[in-house]
Amino acid sequence: MKVILLKDVGGVGRAGEVKDIADGYVMNFLIPRGLAEQATPEKIASHSKKLAELTAQKEKDEEKLKTIVQGLMGVRIEMKLRATEKGGLFKTVGPKEIAQALKEQKNFTLPIEAIHPLEPIKTIGDRVIKVSAAGAESELMLKVTAS
Numbered sequence: 509m510k511v512i513l514l515k516d517v518g519g520v521g522r523a524g525e526v527k528d529i530a531d532g533y534v535m536n537f538l539i540p541r542g543l544a545e546q547a548t549p550e551k552i553a554s555h556s557k558k559l560a561e562l563t564a565q566k567e568k569d570e571e572k573l574k575t576i577v578q579g580l581m582g583v584r585i586e587m588k589l590r591a592t593e594k595g596g597l598f599k600t601v602g603p604k605e606i607a608q609a610l611k612e613q614k615n616f617t618l619p620i621e622a623i624h625p626l627e628p629i630k631t632i633g634d635r636v637i638k639v640s641a642a643g644a645e646s647e648l649m650l651k652v653t654a655s
Contacts, residue, residue: 513543517543586650586653587605600628
């Protein structure tokens, strides 16, 4: 039976694929659990149209992300955190905190996966943070100071 997979199914296929699968498996497992639906010509046409729209939207989002990453070159952000007298921080600064500071200070929204500090930041000082996403790379300056 031809089906359109609605979710990833191990050993069968990924979401959105049209597959020819044994009738019993489809009727007793995939359809009752909402993992697939029977592929009729109307559903296949509708699915193809949705897939084209999603692909176009994804390309548009990647271009927007690429523009944002390229615009970050040379941007400086500052974080004021609690620190010891010797300059050690009470908590480590990672990509999540950097993304949040970037959004608050410069109004840039980046996925956490795009931010690559060379090492976890545990002391005050200036750092160069590498940012890469959608085929674009950039560097920004992070200044960590004691509050």
